[in-house]
Every structure is written in structure tokens, then in C-alpha cells.
Amino acid sequence: MNSPHPTPLKVAVLGCGVVGSQVVRLLTTQSEDLAARVGAPLELAGVAVRRPDAPRDVDLPAGLVTTDAEALVRRDDVDLVVEVIGGIEPARSLILAALESGASVVSANKALIAEDGATLFAAADAAGRDLFYEAAVAGAIPILRPLRESLAGDRVTRVLGITNGTTNFVLDRMDSQGSGFAEALEEAQRLGYAEADPTADVEGFDAAAKAAILASLAFHTRVTANDVHREGISEVTASDVASAREMGAVVKLLSICELVEGPDGPAVSARVHPAMIPLSHPLASVREAYNAVFVESEAAGRLMFYGPGAGGPPTASAVLGDLVSAARNRVSQVRGAAETTYADLPVLPMGRTQTRYHIQLDVDDKAGVLASVAQAFAEHDVSLQTVRQEGRGDDAQLVVVSHRASDADLSATVETLSAMAWVREVSSVMRVEGDTEGALS
Amino acid sequence: MNSPHPTPLKVAVLGCGVVGSQVVRLLTTQSEDLAARVGAPLELAGVAVRRPDAPRDVDLPAGLVTTDAEALVRRDDVDLVVEVIGGIEPARSLILAALESGASVVSANKALIAEDGATLFAAADAAGRDLFYEAAVAGAIPILRPLRESLAGDRVTRVLGITNGTTNFVLDRMDSQGSGFAEALEEAQRLGYAEADPTADVEGFDAAAKAAILASLAFHTRVTANDVHREGISEVTASDVASAREMGAVVKLLSICELVEGPDGPAVSARVHPAMIPLSHPLASVREAYNAVFVESEAAGRLMFYGPGAGGPPTASAVLGDLVSAARNRVSQVRGAAETTYADLPVLPMGRTQTRYHIQLDVDDKAGVLASVAQAFAEHDVSLQTVRQEGRGDDAQLVVVSHRASDADLSATVETLSAMAWVREVSSVMRVEGDTEGALS
Numbered sequence: 014m015n016s017p018h019p020t021p022l023k024v025a026v027l028g029c030g031v032v033g034s035q036v037v038r039l040l041t042t043q044s045e046d047l048a049a050r051v052g053a054p055l056e057l058a059g060v061a062v063r064r065p066d067a068p069r070d071v072d073l074p075a076g077l078v079t080t081d082a083e084a085l086v087r088r089d090d091v092d093l094v095v096e097v098i099g100g101i102e103p104a105r106s107l108i109l110a111a112l113e114s115g116a117s118v119v120s121a122n123k124a125l126i127a128e129d130g131a132t133l134f135a136a137a138d139a140a141g142r143d144l145f146y147e148a149a150v151a152g153a154i155p156i157l158r159p160l161r162e163s164l165a166g167d168r169v170t171r172v173l174g175i176t177n178g179t180t181n182f183v184l185d186r187m188d189s190q191g192s193g194f195a196e197a198l199e200e201a202q203r204l205g206y207a208e209a210d211p212t213a214d215v216e217g218f219d220a221a222a223k224a225a226i227l228a229s230l231a232f233h234t235r236v237t238a239n240d241v242h243r244e245g246i247s248e249v250t251a252s253d254v255a256s257a258r259e260m261g262a263v264v265k266l267l268s269i270c271e272l273v274e275g276p277d278g279p280a281v282s283a284r285v286h287p288a289m290i291p292l293s294h295p296l297a298s299v300r301e302a303y304n305a306v307f308v309e310s311e312a313a314g315r316l317m318f319y320g321p322g323a324g325g326p327p328t329a330s331a332v333l334g335d336l337v338s339a340a341r342n343r344v345s346q347v348r349g350a351a352e353t354t355y356a357d358l359p360v361l362p363m364g365r366t367q368t369r370y371h372i373q374l375d376v377d378d379k380a381g382v383l384a385s386v387a388q389a390f391a392e393h394d395v396s397l398q399t400v401r402q403e404g405r406g407d408d409a410q411l412v413v414v415s416h417r418a419s420d421a422d423l424s425a426t427v428e429t430l431s432a433m434a435w436v437r438e439v440s441s442v443m444r445v446e447g448d449t450e451g452a453l454s
Numbered sequence: 455m456n457s458p459h460p461t462p463l464k465v466a467v468l469g470c471g472v473v474g475s476q477v478v479r480l481l482t483t484q485s486e487d488l489a490a491r492v493g494a495p496l497e498l499a500g501v502a503v504r505r506p507d508a509p510r511d512v513d514l515p516a517g518l519v520t521t522d523a524e525a526l527v528r529r530d531d532v533d534l535v536v537e538v539i540g541g542i543e544p545a546r547s548l549i550l551a552a553l554e555s556g557a558s559v560v561s562a563n564k565a566l567i568a569e570d571g572a573t574l575f576a577a578a579d580a581a582g583r584d585l586f587y588e589a590a591v592a593g594a595i596p597i598l599r600p601l602r603e604s605l606a607g608d609r610v611t612r613v614l615g616i617t618n619g620t621t622n623f624v625l626d627r628m629d630s631q632g633s634g635f636a637e638a639l640e641e642a643q644r645l646g647y648a649e650a651d652p653t654a655d656v657e658g659f660d661a662a663a664k665a666a667i668l669a670s671l672a673f674h675t676r677v678t679a680n681d682v683h684r685e686g687i688s689e690v691t692a693s694d695v696a697s698a699r700e701m702g703a704v705v706k707l708l709s710i711c712e713l714v715e716g717p718d719g720p721a722v723s724a725r726v727h728p729a730m731i732p733l734s735h736p737l738a739s740v741r742e743a744y745n746a747v748f749v750e751s752e753a754a755g756r757l758m759f760y761g762p763g764a765g766g767p768p769t770a771s772a773v774l775g776d777l778v779s780a781a782r783n784r785v786s787q788v789r790g791a792a793e794t795t796y797a798d799l800p801v802l803p804m805g806r807t808q809t810r811y812h813i814q815l816d817v818d819d820k821a822g823v824l825a826s827v828a829q830a831f832a833e834h835d836v837s838l839q840t841v842r843q844e845g846r847g848d849d850a851q852l853v854v855v856s857h858r859a860s861d862a863d864l865s866a867t868v869e870t871l872s873a874m875a876w877v878r879e880v881s882s883v884m885r886v887e888g889d890t891e892g893a894l895s
Binding site: 047153155159164166167233298311314315317318320327330331332334345350356 | 762
């Protein structure tokens, strides 16, 4: 029978904060469109919250609110579970319980996916259900689905992402207003772009989780947050940002995932650190708290995906997109494309990763200094792209940009330089990423 | 039985030009990755060409080449057909034959999808097979899948696309070098960015086909190329481009799709024309022959997708992405998300579409001119955002930017102005799109 009113699919939402309340709102206000796109109505089965009486942006039907998330996800009639609690536990146990009970799951939980995706994906495989998490990286920007599906016939070689809005806001303010890190962070906190405890953002933990997820999908290899080399932006100074400007570049906190040639064949490199990128690079113009992910692949070339990386409605949009896909799959009784880790490439340690460095030195202004600085680089097999010297009385400033070399060699060079008698101070050290097209020469 | 060597899926490729030869190359060089991602090997069943002996970028195994495309798509063992011939016929008949014979189809054919998608989608529905065409719009940039799937839980309100690389190259050259249209076009032809007969690109036919496809997906409504108002760039002058610059804007050929309030409720507006957009708009920085599609939606906000819009390898990347999806669906014996036109909104005629205008007039420099010009706008119910007057001896130049008004009222205003005694010439008329953020004030 071709029923005009197919059986509704029941949706349980875990968590009703900034994102959860928008998910509930969209489920209600878009219900007709959603039904047309899924092929069956989506019906809210329940919303699990910790504090039923907390103020929210959405009216929750009283009968649907529960504090017993576990019982909700285990209900026989629940087809789809949206997890927007965040953190490792109880989110992980609840997702596992949901899959075990036969529900498909949509999650926005980057920390959990990056730390223990393997357990969750295995559970989804065992249950034959979907586990989607587009909202975990770059909020509303569709990036995981394009990596998983649109680029499935191509070979991704590099992903460079501005995946943390807070740090991009801070660095953008430092760039546009010349302010220091502390001042810019304070402004971000005042405007609601940074948490009272900004550690997860500022020290790069959030961006590292996203790098792990991006690298896993791009290279069909399991990469966890622990595999990602991580440096935050708290040591970036106003002078670093000014130096970048002088060189036609801007400082961004980047999530960098690369397919590289390792000692034993292809390998993956995944890292998060502040870096100078030339103003001509499309990522350089990503301002304020916006996110963008730049993808390089063999056939497609250079792609960029840009949009709001956080916030209730944008994140809820990504969650709902996944929910429609998962629901459609329930209607056709199939699973969507799942994670593959068949490539199983080794993750290269940071020391072996190839990067370029921008180094600024205060040195004595006398004959032979330039030669001995150049010698220090040569000793460590690092070749130089440019050296610029500016005398200022009895001292001089040297700005050196290296060619690509291993991070270990570059670090060793910096150590050697720091110990040299006529080097007064290594005043700035920063990696250089993106095509340079002469901008940093 | 869990077979380690599942049955290969057989792929027929129709056409072996710039795109087809890259598709064949990727199928061969990426075969292991493709097999892992699909869950079964993809095997080239045959390549249909018109001239078997033409020189190509790829070595075709002699036994696989045929001039009988019809027989190839009707072969029982062909599971997937890639159509990269282009044009309406024989592409349409071949796609219909392929679907009828039970194959899934991947096409890069924007003209055909925009003109007669309805027939093709109905055939795909009847056959229960996939018909994917990501490569038809903006080459390698994943934009159709994000519209169809990632944003399925959101409400798209506007799509602004730079979807034609040739015209973007020409306009970019006019902007950066101050050259005229003819000169810039000649350069584009010399560099291979424009065809010897550039009509399809320059007069906006190509961009209109893409606008129809984007509007159909964004608004779940059937929009054909004939529904799209179309103006090309051949009348854009160096002086228009210079005027735009003066106002902090740049001229782009845009594919514009909007969800608007029509006389009888929601409606769709779809149009292609040159327009000024402020330099602060993300589309303004799309240079050379690059494409980008800017999407506004209620929850996700402002997203942009950027990348190469044409060329063999990028287009082949998009084709292969679709091919992997269609192949995976064959393995699981399901269909992917298909087109929906449930919203079935009316398409608003251009006259009713709301836009803004930038108008430049040479007028007599005497008292009362400004008042009577302002009066002409008021007569047609068009309110003004700014008027700037510059005296130059006995004549003056007036630059007027209107607020949003219907295109019919704006056109009527321009006619009235042209007929006024003290108006020596209406020297430039161009629509203004994108958020202005003061750039055009």
C-alpha cells in the first residue's frame, strides 16, 4: 500500500543547551519540509536534560522532558538519537546504548569522536546503523560529507583549516587593532566569543580534535587527538603579528593535515599551531569568528569551504542535515557511507614533518654575523629562502625565512642560534604555511 | 558468504574529451582506493567516442573503444554510465536508454539537466536508479550534494554564484587591468579560458543553466533554464567597472536564486546578470577563472564554496565522487537521495524581482536637476539610498544608488530619466547585489 501518511520516525534529543534547543526548534518549525525530504514525518520522542527547570530558548512540551537519558535512548520506539551534550561521558555510553538499541545517531561531539571514534564506529557497524557528526567540525560548513563523499573519487593531499572561531577572532583582533593577546582575548570574552576558561580553544585542544577528524576522513586512516601535534596561540605576540604583516602575511591558528612521504612510504601528518600564511591565500581573508577549511586534492585542485563555525542555529543546521540523511536511510532500511580506515597510514611525528620557519633575531651589527647565522642553518641542513638585515645603531635585526625542512632540524637550528654569542635574542619564531607566491620572499 | 573479491561493477564512459579522458585516467590510477571506498572494484566496460583515432590525453585499451554508444549503454553487464558528451542529443537519449537498461548514471551535462531534468529524473525514479550530476555546476566544487543533503534540515533563502569561469576571468581582467570587454575577451581566448565562439559563456547561457539547477535544488521546485532571466557581460564597459571600483565594489556575472515573497505567497526568483557587489562580500575576492557559490540559509547563515569551476581533472573529480556514491548504492542495492520538487513554488517574472540599481547620469549642471531626477525615482516608487553629484563645468555627473525596488519600477525609472531634457546620457545602469555594509553608500 502506498500510504499517504507513513509511520513517523521518532527522534530523541540528548541535551538542550545552545545547540539542542535550536535542534528542537527546527524540528518543530520545519516539520513539513523535513517530512517531505525524509519521506516520513520526524516526531520528537523526548528531550533528555540535566535540569528540567533551566531557562531555555525553546518551549519544551512538558511531557517530553526527562532526566533519564539512558532510558530515553533505550526506548523501543526511538529511531534516531541526537547527542548534543558534549564531553566524553556520559555521551559515549549513551551513544553506544542508542546504537545497541537499534537507533541511528547524530552527534556534534568533536572531543568524543576525536578521542574514541573507533569504539563508536565499530558499534555503528555492529548495529548496522548510521553515526553522523557533520556538526563536530566547522559548525554549519558542510565539510565532512564533501570529504567522505564528494571527494571519494579523488586523492586529498592536504587540509588546512581555520576550525576554531575563538582563536580566529582573537588573532583577527590582534591583526586589525594591533592589540596584544591578553587584550584581544578579554575582548573575545566580553563579546561572548571566548569562554571564561578559554583553555580548550586558546591552547588548541578544540582545533586538534577537529584536525584528527579531518585527517581521518581525508586519508582513510584512524587519527586521534593524541596523534595531533598541538600548540596554542597564547604565546603569539603583537610583534609576531606585526612581523607577519610586514611580510605580507597574517597569523592564523591552523589545523593542518597532510599526506606526506614518510620514511617507509606514504604517511599522515596532523598538527595544530599558529602559522603565518600569505595574504594572497584564501584563508587569510577569513575574519572574525568565521571558520574555513581549505582542501587540496590531486584532481579537484584547491577548494575552500567557508562559513560560521559555531553558534546554536548554524550547528543545529548541520545536525539536522545529518538527521535527514539518517532518517532517509531508516526509511529505505539502509546505511549511509561509513568511515573507512583501509589506508591505515602511519602518523608522522612532528619532528619529521616538513615545514618552513620565519625567524626574527636581534643580533650585534658587525661583520660576519650574517655569515655565521647562515652557517647555523647550513649545519642543520636547512636551506634559506630569504634573509633580510636591518641595521639599527650597534644592533641589527635579521629576518630569516627558511625553505621546507624537517621540524626537528628547524628546531635544532633555532636552539643553535639562541646559543650564539652575537645573537641577543631570537625574538620571534613561527612556522609558515600555505602557498607563498612570493608574498613571504 | 563474505567474499574477499566481490563482483566488479562495470562502468561505461560516454565521451572521451577533456573530462572523459580524465575520468578514464582516474578510474585506472585510483582503482585500489576506489574499490576500497565502494566495496567492490570498478571496471571500465567501454568508452564510446565519435572518432576512435582522435588524439587523447589517456591511453584507451583498444578493445574497449566503441563508436556505438547506444549498444554500450544497453549492455546487460553495464552497472554505471558516465555521460560526459554534453549537449542535448544524443546525451538525453543515451541517459534514458542507460536508466531503462538498469544502469545508474553520472552526468556533467548542465545544459541537459537545466533544460529537461524533469524527463531524466522521472526516468531515474521509474528505473529506481541514481542520476547524479555534481559536475554540472561549478566543476570540482561540491555544491549540489551540500544543497541536497547537508542543508536538508535548513531553509535556503538565497544562492549567489560565480558559476562561469570564462566571464569571471574577463571581468577580473577588466577590473585589474582597466581593459575593455573586447580586449579582455581576446586575452581569455588566447589563454584558453574562452572558446572561439564565446556566446554560451559571455551571454550568460551557461550561468543560466547552472542557476536553474541551483534554484531547483535549493528550493525543491522545478526551475528550467527558460525560467531564468538572463543578461550577459558583453555590454559591460571599462567605465562600468571603474564606477564600481569608485564605489568600493566589483562587477561579477552572478547566478542569483532567491526565495522571495511573491504576490501569492513564497516564490522563486532566478536570474543571471552582471552586478556590482561590494568588495567586502566574500564573492568579490573570487579572481581569475575560479568559481564560488555563496549560500544563505536561515539557520546556517552565510556559507561559501570555492574552487576551480572547470577543467578536465577538477570536473573528473566531481564525476568520480558521484560515481563512487552511485556504485556504493549499487552494492547496497539502494538509491541515494533524489530530487524533490514538493515545494513547487511559482517562478517570479523578472519585473517583480526586487533589486537595487546603480545609475550614472551625465546631466546639465543647473539648479533643479537633482530635484527633478529625484522626482523621477519617486514617481515610480523607487526610494534612493544615495545620490552623489559632481559638477564638471557646465555639465555634472550624478551617481544614484537605489534601495530595493521591483525591477519593473527600476527599469521604468531609467526610461523616464533617459527621456528627460537635462539628462544628456544615462551612462551606466547596473544592478547591485550582496550585502552592502556601507560599501556602496
